[in-house]
Amino acid sequence: MNKSIPPPFRLSAVRNSLALLCLVQCAAVSAEQPETNLPALRRAIKDLTRTFESRYPQGGRFLAELEELEKAASTQQDIRRPFLALRRKALLANPLLDFNEILLVKRPADSPSLGLPQNWQSNCSLQRTGYDDALCVLSFKEEGAEPRTLFKPGGKFVGDVDLHWDADRVLFSMPGPDGRWQVSELNLQKTPSPRQLTGEQPDVDSYDACYLPNGRIAFTSTASFVGVPCVNGSAHVANIYQMNADGGQTRQICFDQEHNWCPTAMNDGRILYARWEYADTPHSNSRLLFTMNPDGTSQSAYLGSGSYWPNSFFYARPVPGHPTKVVSVIGGHHDHPRMGELVIFDPQQGRHEGQPAVQRIPGYGKKVEPLIRDGLTKDSWPKFLHPWPLSEKYFLVACKRTPQSPWGLCLADIFDNLLPLQQMPDFALLEPIPLRKSDPPPVIPDRIDPARTDALVVLQDIYAGDGLRGVPRGTVKELRLFTYHYAYQGMGGLLGVVGMDGPWDIKRVLGTVPVEADGSACFHVPANTPISIQPLDAEGKALQLMRSWMTAMPGETVQCTGCHDRQDRTPPAREFYAMHKEPSLITPWHGPVRGFSYPRDVQPVIDRHCVGCHDGQSPPNGAPIPDLRGTEMLTDWTSVTPGNGGYAKTAGKF
Secondary structure (H helix, E strand, O other): OHHHOOOOOOOOOOOOOHHHHHHOOOOOOEOOOOOOOHHHHHHHHHHHHHHHHHHOOOHHHHHHHHHHHHHHHHOOOOOHHHHHHHHHHHHHOOOOOOOOOEEEEEEEOOOHHHHOOOOOOOHHHOOOOOOOOEEEEEOOOOOOOOOEEEEOOOOOOOEEEEEOOOOOEEEEEEEOOOOOEEEEEEEOOOOOOOEEOOOOOOOOOEEEEEEOOOOOEEEEEOOOOEEOHHHOOOOEOOEEEEEOOOOOOOEEOOOOOOOEEEEEEOOOOOEEEEEEOOOOOOHHHOEEEEEEOOOOOOOEEEEOOOOOOOOEEEEEEEOOOOOOOEEEEEEOOOOOOOOEEEEEEOHHHOOOOOOOEEEEEOOOOOOOOOOOOOOOOOOOEOEEEEEEEOOOOEEEEEEEOOOOOOOEEEEEEOOOOEEEEEOEOOEEEEEEEEOOOOOOOOOOOOOOOOOOOEEEEEEOOOOOOOOOOOOOOOOOOEEEEEEEEOOEOOOOOOOOOOOOOOOOOEEEEEEEEEOOOOOOEEEEEEOOOOEEEEEEOOOOOEOOOOOOOEOOOOOOEEEEOOOOOOOOOOOOOOOOHHHHOOOEOOEOOOOOOOEOOHHHHHHHHHHHHOOOOOOOOOOOOOOOOOOOOOOOOOOOEEEEEEEOOEEEEEEEOO
């Protein structure tokens, strides 16, 4: 539980100012590299020679050729052509490139929005027609080879490609016969007829699927019928579901306020995905990396919880052979859609702000400095999409090197080499995947009990962690539990009079549970329900806020160390009082569970205790008295709504 709770906002004046957060203009990050980068190539050749030894037998000869080019360059000779030839030979001799073909998507460059949703959207917000995509393979070691078409539906989008570990079938998204987005599977040995796996309901979109080690499939779907509130619900939220390999037995496993994006299997069998948080926190800087087991249990933040940088993680993938490293495209909110900078992260270094950033690519030897900015990567080049790590040093990736360049496939490395493999002026080449078999991750057994409707939360010590640092022990008497009622599709809005980036959704108070004298608690919660927590003092006052939520699967036991505690801290094992008692049931809050309402729940108290004096009548010759009757409506508020390429300012009455 604690892993999904951002730490409290104890921030510097600059970070605590939302205006500065969104509007500060910083120098552009430019990572563009010279085309003849001799030091970068030398670093890569030396690394390959040292790492692979006899498997990279020509390393010495490549270094000798490079030395000759360096001498020629020192005498002002033009070395561009021989350098590019040497770079291609040396980098393609990498033993990690033990395959001959790359699976890719070939998309016309004039496709609507290039088939990329805005950063507050998912696929179903895209235009559904106007594409002419093809699923292709590229013999990338043959210079000048063009992609060979495997499947082309004709006038449709094809994307979100995921290759099975047996390399004999792929999942992808495209509009189905009814125009809704659907998940399909193509058997590469029996092309060209894919089978559609989703589509049981006519008003639901499904896409962005990945294979799981247990034989099931994770995918995102709009079946929750939730809408993004800041665009009045016009962007339909997609949460993660799972299904059997044949498309049957679908079950929702994420119950989140906003989108889940880019699920993929990790090396240890868990699912890595992005989750957008929008509750009581700046929405432009809260797309976190999360992990969970394939059955939906153990949902916890992996990177970015409580951080303002980076704003967004997209297309994150685990580094093969490494227990914790991932590579991801990072970007802003009102920014170029999905594309951005390529950064390697390692949560072993830390999990907040710039702590986990190992390196930006290109950016050899440079510290990655967090930039607090809404349009995080607008002026940063090159732009990247869809990284596929071959190791912690070498990556296949889609790249647009300059604003004028086409989207092509490249081999990138941590040494600042960016080797073009193929680019075509009128097409974008995207989603590169090595076409080869690979070992699947281990299978994590299911831990849910489908017959149950509840789960158990075990909290060891509410005082552990940053959230209640300095609060005397014994202060916390209860925990208030509440859930959210998310806005439906076509609903929601910018009711900025209530709070900035605050209560977008209705809070429904479930009730309270007791906290033991040693700070421990053990209690039942409803399963499949987003739950947030407030520790309360003896008067029922909240001591801290959970600007996030947790969700437990049926029959799951969720364990938490403390309030806003961090994953990198391991508390000492000890007995605690709550473990020796029966788990608590939630004590309801003044009646049935319902949405919290100021007029219904607060105004009667004001009427009873305050309105006798604060009744809107100012005494003669006296100072005006605030009117607390709750009958005066605000009419002078404004909100800013993202529009096409800018903002539209609206005013209203509340």
